[in-house]
Amino acid sequence: MSLERPDTTDDAALERTPDELEELLGDLVVKRDDHLNAPGFVIRPDTVQETLSTLKEQAGYDHLSVVSAQEYENRYESIYHLKKFDDPTQEVSVVVPADKDDPVSESAEPVFRTADWHEREAYDLIGVEYDDHPDLRRILLPETWQGHPLSMDYDKDRPQIATLPEHANPLQEHHKDSESDTMFLNIGPHHPATHGVLHLKTTLDGEQVVDVEPDIGYLHRCEEQMAQAGTYRHQIMPYPDRWDYISAGLLNEWAYARAAEDLAEIEVPEYAQVIRTMGAEMCRIAAHMLALATFALDVNGDFTATFMYAINDRERVQDLLEDLTGQRLMFNYFRLGGVVWDLPEPREEFFSKTRDFLDQLPESVEEYHNLVTSNEIFQMRTIDTGILPPEVAKNYGATGPVARGSGVDYDLRRDDPYGYYDELDWDVVTEDGCDNFSRLLVRMREVEESAKIIEQCVDLLEDWPEEERNIQANVPRTLRPDDDAEIYRAVEAAKGELGIYIRSDGTDKPARFKIRSPCFSNLQTLPEMANGEYIPDVIAALGSLDIVLGEVDR
Amino acid sequence: MGTAPAQLFPEFLAETFGLPGVLGEVVAALIAAAVVGNIVLAFTGVAGPWAKRKITAAFTDRIAVNRVGPFGLLIIPASAVQLLAKELIVPEGVDRPSWDIAPVILPASALLGFSVIPMGRLGPINFHLADPEVGFALVFAFASIASISLVMAGYASNNKYSLLGGLRAVAQNLAYEIPLIVTAMSVVLFAGTLQMSGIVGAQTTTLVTIAGIDIPAWYAFVNPFAFVLFLTANMAEIGRNPFDIPEAPTEIVAGYQTEYSSAYFVLFYLGEFVHIFLGGAILAVTFLGGASGPGPESIGFIWFVVKIWGFFLFTQWARSALPRVRIDQLIEIGWKGMLVLSFANLVLTAVIVGVIA
Numbered sequence: 061m062s063l064e065r066p067d068t069t070d071d072a073a074l075e076r077t078p079d080e081l082e083e084l085l086g087d088l089v090v091k092r093d094d095h096l097n098a099p100g101f102v103i104r105p106d107t108v109q110e111t112l113s114t115l116k117e118q119a120g121y122d123h124l125s126v127v128s129a130q131e132y133e134n135r136y137e138s139i140y141h142l143k144k145f146d147d148p149t150q151e152v153s154v155v156v157p158a159d160k161d162d163p164v165s166e167s168a169e170p171v172f173r174t175a176d177w178h179e180r181e182a183y184d185l186i187g188v189e190y191d192d193h194p195d196l197r198r199i200l201l202p203e204t205w206q207g208h209p210l211s212m213d214y215d216k217d218r219p220q221i222a223t224l225p226e227h228a229n230p231l232q233e234h235h236k237d238s239e240s241d242t243m244f245l246n247i248g249p250h251h252p253a254t255h256g257v258l259h260l261k262t263t264l265d266g267e268q269v270v271d272v273e274p275d276i277g278y279l280h281r282c283e284e285q286m287a288q289a290g291t292y293r294h295q296i297m298p299y300p301d302r303w304d305y306i307s308a309g310l311l312n313e314w315a316y317a318r319a320a321e322d323l324a325e326i327e328v329p330e331y332a333q334v335i336r337t338m339g340a341e342m343c344r345i346a347a348h349m350l351a352l353a354t355f356a357l358d359v360n361g362d363f364t365a366t367f368m369y370a371i372n373d374r375e376r377v378q379d380l381l382e383d384l385t386g387q388r389l390m391f392n393y394f395r396l397g398g399v400v401w402d403l404p405e406p407r408e409e410f411f412s413k414t415r416d417f418l419d420q421l422p423e424s425v426e427e428y429h430n431l432v433t434s435n436e437i438f439q440m441r442t443i444d445t446g447i448l449p450p451e452v453a454k455n456y457g458a459t460g461p462v463a464r465g466s467g468v469d470y471d472l473r474r475d476d477p478y479g480y481y482d483e484l485d486w487d488v489v490t491e492d493g494c495d496n497f498s499r500l501l502v503r504m505r506e507v508e509e510s511a512k513i514i515e516q517c518v519d520l521l522e523d524w525p526e527e528e529r530n531i532q533a534n535v536p537r538t539l540r541p542d543d544d545a546e547i548y549r550a551v552e553a554a555k556g557e558l559g560i561y562i563r564s565d566g567t568d569k570p571a572r573f574k575i576r577s578p579c580f581s582n583l584q585t586l587p588e589m590a591n592g593e594y595i596p597d598v599i600a601a602l603g604s605l606d607i608v609l610g611e612v613d614r
Numbered sequence: 615m616g617t618a619p620a621q622l623f624p625e626f627l628a629e630t631f632g633l634p635g636v637l638g639e640v641v642a643a644l645i646a647a648a649v650v651g652n653i654v655l656a657f658t659g660v661a662g663p664w665a666k667r668k669i670t671a672a673f674t675d676r677i678a679v680n681r682v683g684p685f686g687l688l689i690i691p692a693s694a695v696q697l698l699a700k701e702l703i704v705p706e707g708v709d710r711p712s713w714d715i716a717p718v719i720l721p722a723s724a725l726l727g728f729s730v731i732p733m734g735r736l737g738p739i740n741f742h743l744a745d746p747e748v749g750f751a752l753v754f755a756f757a758s759i760a761s762i763s764l765v766m767a768g769y770a771s772n773n774k775y776s777l778l779g780g781l782r783a784v785a786q787n788l789a790y791e792i793p794l795i796v797t798a799m800s801v802v803l804f805a806g807t808l809q810m811s812g813i814v815g816a817q818t819t820t821l822v823t824i825a826g827i828d829i830p831a832w833y834a835f836v837n838p839f840a841f842v843l844f845l846t847a848n849m850a851e852i853g854r855n856p857f858d859i860p861e862a863p864t865e866i867v868a869g870y871q872t873e874y875s876s877a878y879f880v881l882f883y884l885g886e887f888v889h890i891f892l893g894g895a896i897l898a899v900t901f902l903g904g905a906s907g908p909g910p911e912s913i914g915f916i917w918f919v920v921k922i923w924g925f926f927l928f929t930q931w932a933r934s935a936l937p938r939v940r941i942d943q944l945i946e947i948g949w950k951g952m953l954v955l956s957f958a959n960l961v962l963t964a965v966i967v968g969v970i971a
Binding site for chain 1: 775858936
């Protein structure tokens with residue numbers, strides 16, 4: 061049932077007012093608890109599946125962005141942030157309170173497969189238990205961890221005395237029978253192709269993969285907790301750079317900036333929006349170049365020329381970003397209400413450098429097409445491998461190039477406009493192949509679209525009158541959003557929908573700061589792509605997902 | 615066939631130093647073998663730590679080693695010391711002694727192959743150790759011993775990645791050895807002999823003369839189709855890109871050699887490079903006229919070296935540019951494609967040779 065195609069009759073695509081939705085849900089709604097971004101309906105913890113499937117099948121809310129859980133003085137709460145893939149501005153939040161002493165609520169996994177990992181994370185960090193969940197285990201912390209770190213009674217001084225038991229061989233439990241001869245193989249956490257510290261528990265039948273289970277959390281750095289300990293105005297902004305650290309820093313910063321600005325009702329000057337847009341697209345090019353480079357490593361083997369060529373091109377964007385922000389990796393360039401400083405002086409030099417890069421880019425892209433995508437062995441390796449059908453992608457909440465490579469036409473820059481994107485002329489790239497090749501192609505074509513955006517931004521910035529170059533809005537020194545204001549806002553980061561949920565408690569620090577990482581959801585699709593394929597295809601599929609463990613684990 | 619039988623290297627030594635009798639022959643043979651072996655090892659010594667880095671760097675827009683000595687050449691001793699000084703880690707549960715024997719077999723098998731390769735003349739010396747009547751068959755036999763080493767290493771390492779690498783090596787060698795040898799047989803049909811000197815000798819005649827330039831009857835020119843087939847099968851046989859599947863670092867870490875370190879690793883590394891050079895040598899002898907080339911016969915050795923280094927360059931080029939095929943695709947290409955083509959080539963050659971002769 062989880063793979064069923066959502067009903068996309070006109071009735072479902074119709075935009076409904078919050079009151080109509082309340083009417084649709086009827087008795088399921090206990091009360092209203094609207095968020096700044098969406099109407100919110102409080103429901104009973106045992107009606108989660110019923111409510112979500114009503115919203116999914118009858119109202120067309122087919123995208124479960126994220127599940128954010130938190131603990132209040134008197135209750136636990138899980139929020140299911142729903143959207144539509146066709147129109148992400150139509151949002152609805154389903155709020156599920158759970159008992160303080162016995163925090164159990166029904167799992168949404170049978171309705172949205174993506175809830176699997178999100179609920180495991182909520183269980184792991186906050187301690188909400190989900191009934192009917194297929195596999196409620198810890199996901200980020202070690203399985204022997206004591207307590208739930210984001211819950212209120214968590215004693216952080218208590219030493220974690222329980223040690224990991226000797227690694228159990230899952231072969232003995234699941235896969236061994238007289239009929240088949242399978243082999244259990246640990247791929248990672250240290251393996252040339254895991255792009256960081258990722259552990260794939262793989263079961264092989266010969267060279268073919270019977271089962272693969274990603275084991276994450278090796279790079280968990282308590283980013284959410286750290287953000288909760290920082291003030292809105294200045295102390296949170298440096299953290300986003302450290303999520304997707306593959307030079308996508310500005311895109312991440314924008315996610316926080318967008319959420320916090322909407323929460324505190326800050327208007328960003330247009331000039332700053334153009335700079336933001338330009339910087340963000342530079343980051344996207346850098347990130348996609350690295351994705352191409354490492355994918356070539358995965359498919360071609362090490363020492364491939366493609367890797368060095370792509371790194372070379374990335375280096376040129378990196379130089380531009382360094383000129384703009386003063387940093388190469390941890391930019392910390394955005395501020396609430398704008399950016400930290402104007403373009404580097406002399407401006408003409410920066411513009412001409414940027415234009416030089418843009419002029420040379422088509423030639424590079426052409427070279428990659430010659431080297432990579434038009435190579436017959438490469439096509440043999442990547443076309444029709446790692447298949448991710450669009451319905452499965454949606455069900456897992458896959459976004460970004462992964463979803464667009466499966467033909468899901470979903471890009472927040474266009475569908476839920478922010479920054480200066482809706483003023484510019486560019487296209488959303490999709491491919492219908494649903495395979496490793498399509499995902500790579502989407503990224504390569506997106507580089508060209510980003511270049512188009514940057515070019516238009518440069519034109520705009522060049523002609524911007526000097527007296528109107530306002531880089532920052534007037535923002536109070538200390539921000540204290542209204543008590544109990546809640547917001548979920550997302551931007552299109554390099555890997556997909558990067559969203560932030562913030563709940564304010566009237567102080568200058570967020571009471572709950574939840575990060576919706578696109579890589580986290582995208583990685584969840586790996587078993588769907590990998591099962592039944594050969595080991596090399598699993599490696600290629602993993603490469604084509606382009607995950608960054610810093611963002612998966614946060 | 616062809617030219618008068620040249621004096622072999624051991625005979626030359628025995629004669630020059632006046633070593634009499636059977637004992638003299640043995641001593642001369644050992645010395646000659648040591649000389650040839652060291653020449654080959656010197657190639658790999660240059661190729662592994664230095665040339666490979668420089669070539670790959672050139673292909674990938676980098677500079678590579680340039681700090682240690684002129685052109686970074688002193689990296690060769692530096693790497694040797696570094697590799698040999700490392701700790702030899704013996705994992706728990708490895709199957710000894712096969713774990714220890716495997717890294718010896720690989721370079722040994724490749725070096726053995728050079729015993730029958732006619733490497734050409736340099737001045738009075740003819741670098742050719744032995745010229746048995748079945749030398750051509752022998753060289754393939756030696757080269758394929760390598761698979762045993764890979765399986766032993768993969769199986770004895772008590773590591774799943776190694777095991778996968780070992781299994782892949784067997785599957786790959788089975789799939790490519792047959793097309794390789796069947797294609798080589800078509801050359802035997804042309805030459806009418808299995809003797810190495812005969813095969814080389816048959817290629818010294820002139821095929822055609824175009825604009826005053828003599829095109830020699832190298833089998834690469836006589837039968838380009840067989841040449842391409844042989845080259846492809848050869849790449850798979852020595853496990854180079856796009857057929858480096860038994861190692862495939864991004865998939866199975868390092869395949870059969872995952873658990874090897876220090877001197878054992880050096881032996882494997884060495885073995886692989888000797889194998890590349892042996893592959894180049896077989897290719898040169900079979901299709902590129904062995905040591906023949908412009909100029910007097912006494913510089914033939916130089917031409918031979920140029921040819922095998924050319925082949926080495928080709929493998930490195932492929933490594934920088936080509937994606938790796940998947941194991942099932944490789945087997946498919948081998949059994950369904952190459953095998954059929956190689957037999958077609960053999961039959962065609964047989965018919966042509968039969969009609970002409």
